[in-house]
Amino acid sequence: MDYIKNLSHLFSKFPTIGPRTASRFVFYLIKQPKESIDELLRAIEQIKNKIQLCKFCFNPYSIDDFSGAKPETALCNICQNPSRNKTVLCVVEKEADLISIENTKKYNGLYFILCNGAGAFKNEEINNLRINELQERIFNPQNFGFNKTIFSEIIIATNPTLEGRAASVLILRALLDKLKASLIKVTHLAKGIPFGGELEYADEETLESAFEGRK
Ligand SMILES: [Zn+2]
Helix, strand or coil: CCHHHHHHHHHCCCCCCCHHHHHHHHHHHHCCCHHHHHHHHHHHHHHHHHEEECCCCCCEEEHHHHCCCCHHHCCCHHHHCCCCCCCEEEEECCHHHHHHHHHHCCCCCEEEECECCCCCCCHHHHHHECHHHHHHHHHCHHHHCCCCCCCCEEEECCCCCHHHHHHHHHHHHHHHHHHHHHCCEEEECCECECCCCCHHHCCHHHHHHHHHCCC
16 A cells, blocks of 8 residues: 555645645655644544534534534524624635635624535536525525524625636526515625635735625
8 A cells, every 4th residue: 555645645635735735745744743643633533523514604613612502503603693793694605705704803794605615616516506505594594593584685705706706696696586576685795806816815904895895
C-alpha cells in the first residue's frame, strides 16, 4: 500500500487543494509528533460527532452550544436567537459568505445556505442547489417552529460570479410567481463587489454598503 499516495489523494479532494498541496500536507504530517496527529484526528472526529446542520438554514452549529437547552429543535444559534429579525431572509451560496455578512454586524435577519456542495457551487453542481428547500422555508416557516413568521423580504446574496447569477436566476424562476402573489419583496445586493468577486473575500465596508444599498 502506498500510504503517502493514499493520504495525498484524500487531501486532493478538499476544495481548492491540488495534488501538490495535498502531498505537502502529507510530508508535513509525517514530521509531526504523535500528539499533534492525535489532536488532529480528534478534531476531525468532533466535526462529525459534534456539528449538525441547522434544520432551517443549513448553517453548521455545535451541539455543545445547546447542552441542556433544547437541542430537539435542531436550529442554529442564529435561528434560535429571539432578537433576530425573522421577517427577512438572506440567501447565500455557502457558509463562508454567511460568516462574512455576520462579521459586518449590519444584518440581523435569518439566512439560508443554498449550496449543498463543497464550497461555492460550480456549474456541474447545479442540482445540488436547495431550491425546493428554500421554497418550503419561505412559504411554510411554521414547519420549522417559526409559527408567526411571515417573511417580508428575501435578499438574494449570491456571489457576483457567473454561477452566482445563474443561481439567482434559478431561484427567481422557481419562486417568482408565488413570491409575487405573497407580496414578499425580493432584493439583490447593490453593485460594489466586482464581477467575479465573492462575498467571502469582500472587505467589510464594501459588503456593508452592498447590503445597505440593496434593491
Ligand atoms: Zn439556522
